[in-house]
Amino acid sequence: MFAEEEIIGKLSICMGTSLEKKEQLPLTLAQMLLNAVRRHEKNGIMYIQENGEDFFQTYPDLLINAQKVLSGLKEKGIQPQNKVIFQLSVNQDFITAFWACVLGGFVPVPINIITSDDPNNATIKKLLNVWQSIVSR
Template sequence: MTTAVTRTRTIVDLLCDAARDHMESGLRYPRGADDQDAPLQGYSGLLDEARSVLTGLRERGLAPRDKVVLLLEKPQEFLAAFWACQLGGFVPCPMAALGGDPERWAAQLTHVDTLLGHPLIVTSATLAAELPRAKGLSVVPLEDLRAEHPADSFHEADPKDDAVLVLTSGSTGSSKAVMLSHANLLASMAAKNGYHGLTAQDISLNWVSFDHVAALLECHLLPLYAGSTQLHVEAPVVLQEPLNFLRIISGFGVTMTFTPNFLLG
């Protein structure tokens, strides 16, 4: 069984260890249930992509512990930006787009901007063009952050430092930001895999957007911890045809996944 070693102090160590120790594993991003040719992005490839984005973030003047809102719907884009933040010591906050309701979306953007002290918002060029008008936002498309020269130095965070902020749903009031430290996440992964027992031979599946904490923890950090291979498909692949959930599990040999109850209903 493959487990994280005792020297891991932050979740950055999980990615670096996986890139070094599990070169046969990585991430695949199928476009549909039949996309068997979706290429494998090794963990070293994810690390390199994050290093490229880190250069762009540093060129924007960000410093360790600065907060960054990630408004990215494609899994490969989100993960590149998420790990760039981790490598730089910035604190990412995943956020969902509220399409179809510009007034509510503008109010949420303004609230989160104030809540997090005017963070940089990293999004796609498409979503950047669709953002409702809200004063004072600092927005950059991920495409503009990819640099030719990847960063070769990383911030060394303390285990007690915040690793990610998770927004609550706001169903009982304005969204709040739940702080999860590196130590929180490492303890969570150790406990979860003490039960699940994932290894490098396992394959996980996620189709839920990363503003949902289970997508980030159960379906990304946990297989990363174990050196497993991960599948990430965009939500519409499953939501528009729920049976694709089962087709992907069968076709790709998935051994571990997560889904909210509403899909099973």
């Protein structure tokens, strides 16, 4: 058994002013992306394509692409809090769809790509279960 003093060790005192927030921190993921666009417009995401080549997408380009997808989802009648199922094999498309959902207030529901037409395939079963849970509400 250790004495309380041994566990705690020596106490320390730190004196100084309170940390100042220079700007409001983002409260949502959408705000986080918008901040990244404003503050880091030349930064972005590096994707590795299936062929091994790199593709760089800046945050402003990501936002523009996500807004285009968001516009299409809204045209289809998707409303905030609706679930959006997507199966996308290209990483850039996946990230764009995810951010479109976040910006629109939709719930992104990504599911693996179906690689087999076997009805007992786990991904097919998962897709059907998710679809049924959404439709039955």
